[in-house]
Amino acid sequence: MKYKRIAIDTSKHVFTLHGVDEQERPTLRRELRRGQVETFFSQQEATEVVIEACGGSHHWARLLSGLGHRVRLIPPQYVKPFVKRAKNDRNDAEAISEAASRPSMRSVPVKTVDQQADGIILKHREMLVNQRTQAINALRGHAAEFGVVAAKGIVKVAALLADLAADTAIPASARAMFTRMGAHIGALDQQIEAVNDELMALHKTHPVSQLLAGIPGVGPLGAMTLALTVEPGNFTSGRHFAAWLGLTPKEHSTGGKQRMGKISKAGNERLRQLLFVGAMSVIRFAKPGSKSASSWLLQLLERKPRKLAAVALANKMARIIWAMMARGEAYRRQPTTA
Numbered sequence: 173m174k175y176k177r178i179a180i181d182t183s184k185h186v187f188t189l190h191g192v193d194e195q196e197r198p199t200l201r202r203e204l205r206r207g208q209v210e211t212f213f214s215q216q217e218a219t220e221v222v223i224e225a226c227g228g229s230h231h232w233a234r235l236l237s238g239l240g241h242r243v244r245l246i247p248p249q250y251v252k253p254f255v256k257r258a259k260n261d262r263n264d265a266e267a268i269s270e271a272a273s274r275p276s277m278r279s280v281p282v283k284t285v286d287q288q289a290d291g292i293i294l295k296h297r298e299m300l301v302n303q304r305t306q307a308i309n310a311l312r313g314h315a316a317e318f319g320v321v322a323a324k325g326i327v328k329v330a331a332l333l334a335d336l337a338a339d340t341a342i343p344a345s346a347r348a349m350f351t352r353m354g355a356h357i358g359a360l361d362q363q364i365e366a367v368n369d370e371l372m373a374l375h376k377t378h379p380v381s382q383l384l385a386g387i388p389g390v391g392p393l394g395a396m397t398l399a400l401t402v403e404p405g406n407f408t409s410g411r412h413f414a415a416w417l418g419l420t421p422k423e424h425s426t427g428g429k430q431r432m433g434k435i436s437k438a439g440n441e442r443l444r445q446l447l448f449v450g451a452m453s454v455i456r457f458a459k460p461g462s463k464s465a466s467s468w469l470l471q472l473l474e475r476k477p478r479k480l481a482a483v484a485l486a487n488k489m490a491r492i493i494w495a496m497m498a499r500g501e502a503y504r505r506q507p508t509t510a
Contacts (some may be wrong), residue, residue, distance in 0.1 A: 175200060179222045179269035180209075181261050182229065190265035196273060201262060214239050222272040224248050224264075225280040233282040245280040246271050281406045290400045293374075297367045298442060304360040311353050318342050329357060371396050383496055386503040389450030389489060397446060404498040410491030417444045419487040435483055444486070451485040452478070 175191040178200065187209050191200025204212055209232070213221070218240040223229045225245040233243040246268060254267035271277055308329055312322060315336055322332035333354040337347060375381045375392045384395035407413040414420055418438040424431040437444070455478055458465040472481045496503060 173199065174217050175219050177220045177222060177269055177272060178216075179265050179272065180232070181265040181268060182223060182226065182232065183261070186261070188261040188265045190262070190269045192269055192273075198266070201265075203261070210235060210239075213241060216241075218242070220244065220272070222246060222268050224251055224268050230283045230288060234285070237282070243282065244272060245282060246277065247280055250277060281403065287400075287403070293367060293370060294397055294400060294442075297364065297371070300360055300364050300367065304357060304364065307353065307357050307360065311350065311357065314346075314350070314353075318346065326361075329354070368393070380497060383500075383502055384493060387489060387492060387496075389447070389454040389485070390493070391450070394446040394450055397443065398493060398497075401440065401443060402493075402497060404494055407494060410494040413494040414487045414490040416440075417447070417490055419444060419447070419483065419490055447486040447489050448482055451482040451489060454485060455482055 174193075176194050176196070178189055178191040181188040181190075185206055187204045187206065189200055189202045189204060189212075190198065193199045213236055219242070221236050221241045221243045223232060223243065223245055225247050229245050233245055237243050251264075251267050251271045254270040256263055256267070304326075308326065311329070311332065312324075315322065315332060318336075318339070318341070320332070320335055320339060320342075322328050322335070333350065336342060336350045339347075342350075372392055375385070375396045378396065378399055381392070381395040381399040384390050384398055385392055387395075390398070402413075404413075407416065411420075415436075416439045418436045418441075420436060422433040422436050424433055454465075455469070455473065458469055458473060460470065469481070469485060472484060476484070492503070495501065
């Protein structure tokens with residue numbers, strides 16, 4: 173039987189299918205085991221297959237595309253409004269199909285194997301940094317139970333460990349555990365440093381990353397993250413890219429009155445964080461005559477708070493980044509004030 177569209181609600185073991193004909197009438201409702209999916213679709217005529225963009229979806233998109241099907245990945249937040257009443261696998265599959273039927277529905281570009289492989293090093297580094305932060309917070313929390321309080325920051329850990337080791341009022345068993353926690357934090361530091369060295373080596377040989385590092389506020393880590401994460405062809409403009417990063421305000425307009433709220437914080441949280449931190453570093457040294465202080469930024473800082481100006485600068489940086497990646501151009505510094 174020929175289907176106009178088949179939507180798949182994926183899971184670890186059981187996949188739920190919802191197929192419709194040319195009149196959008198349901199003609200397929202079926203569950204398949206994971207090992208049966210490839211065999212089933214290899215026996216079907218080429219059709220549109222829709223999957224919710226989640227874990228493993230890019231793998232299935234590549235596999236089904238190889239069988240001749242046209243695969244679309246729909247963002248989960250766009251599927252949710254189409255779920256009818258009770259949430260279950262069949263209703264989820266139907267909601268995916270309903271969302272895909274809308275002409276204006278956006279889809280997520282399918283990543284290649286190389287793109288996913290390149291992104292692992294960034295995710296692994298982020299995991300190690302989170303683990304180190306968790307370990308340091310646990311150390312500070314346990315130390316506070318014995319009246320030893322230290323300032324926040326990685327650089328304060330060594331002094332805290334020394335104070336704990338020298339405090340004879342703390343039981344020996346607790347001091348032994350503090351020593352073990354310090355060794356754990358040190359091991360994480362070494363792993364992060366090793367990953368940083370790998371990223372720096374990649375940065376030195378990556379032409380796109382080298383270009384992006386010329387932008388004020390974009391360091392080697394941010395440049396390499398952007399180069400490995402962003403595909404400029406997936407965005408129609410720099411404004412589209414900035415909106416994808418969540419650096420554009422939410423709109424709450426009605427009755428002909430335009431009301432703009434806080435930034436949406438949608439999209440890639442890590443990239444948005446890197447651009448905001450980079451913007452804050454530029455603002456920190458912004459003054460008349462400095463290389464990174466354009467007249468636009470200085471005038472903005474006169475009217476707006478620093479963090480609000482940082483968001484605006486991060487938005488502008490995102491547009492510049494997209495233009496450079498899309499056209500392969502080097503960064504051209506803006507005129508500075510005297």
